[in-house]
Amino acid sequence: MELIPEMNGSNSENTSFNNINTNTTTTTVSAATSSSPSSSATPSRYENQKRRDWNTFGQYLKNHRPPLSLSRCSGAHVLEFLRYLDQFGKTKVHTPICSFYGHPNPPAPCPCPLRQAWGSLDALIGRLRAAFEENGGKPEANPFGARAVRLYLREVRDLQSKARGISYEKKKRKRPPQQQIQALPPPSGAT
Secondary structure, three states: OOOOOOOOOOOHHHOHHHHOOHHHHHHHHHHHHHHOOOOOOOOOHHHHHHHHHHHHHHHHHHHOOOOOOHHHOOHHHHHHHHHHHHHHOOEEOOOOOOOOOOOOOOOOOOOOOEEOOHHHHHHHHHHHHHHHHHOOOOHHHOHHHOHHHHHHHHHHHHHHHHHHOOOOOOOOOOOOOOOOOOOOOOOOOOO
16 A cells, blocks of 8 residues: 655656665665575565655655755654645544544545545654664654654544544553463472
8 A cells, every 4th residue: 555646757766865875775685685594585565665655755855845855854844744645645534513523434425634544644654764764864863753743643643533533542562471380289209
């Protein structure tokens, strides 16, 4: 499932943004294939999606007016990108004045806007955050981990939760069942 559409009709693979620290990427890939002979040469679905998301964000920065370099990108630019993506969303988010506000499955159509789902945005930020560091960015300078981005995602989650009547409670981790230590019977020869 492709979250982000291709922008500007150009091939996002050929951006100068894509060339940031390619030596690290090459080294990582070759190290991964040489260290475990059983691993396949084709990247996982997650890795492919992360690369596409990274290239799309790079395209967004390139098309930004004025064009932005990654080093000048801040949390505010990431928020601008997320708001831009809303126009391609497929999730109906009811407004408080809508008669279906709070109903997960409304019985009729309404004029409320389509937006990106919170879960999709959250996953996207996670992939971009990882891609930033894999492409040479320092974790402390990662714009995808900015406080403003975290607050925005929380706000979107709460708004969509209320608008659609769906709870986005954090899933509790299942703990592995603890093995009960059974008392061993005393040795048969002991008194």
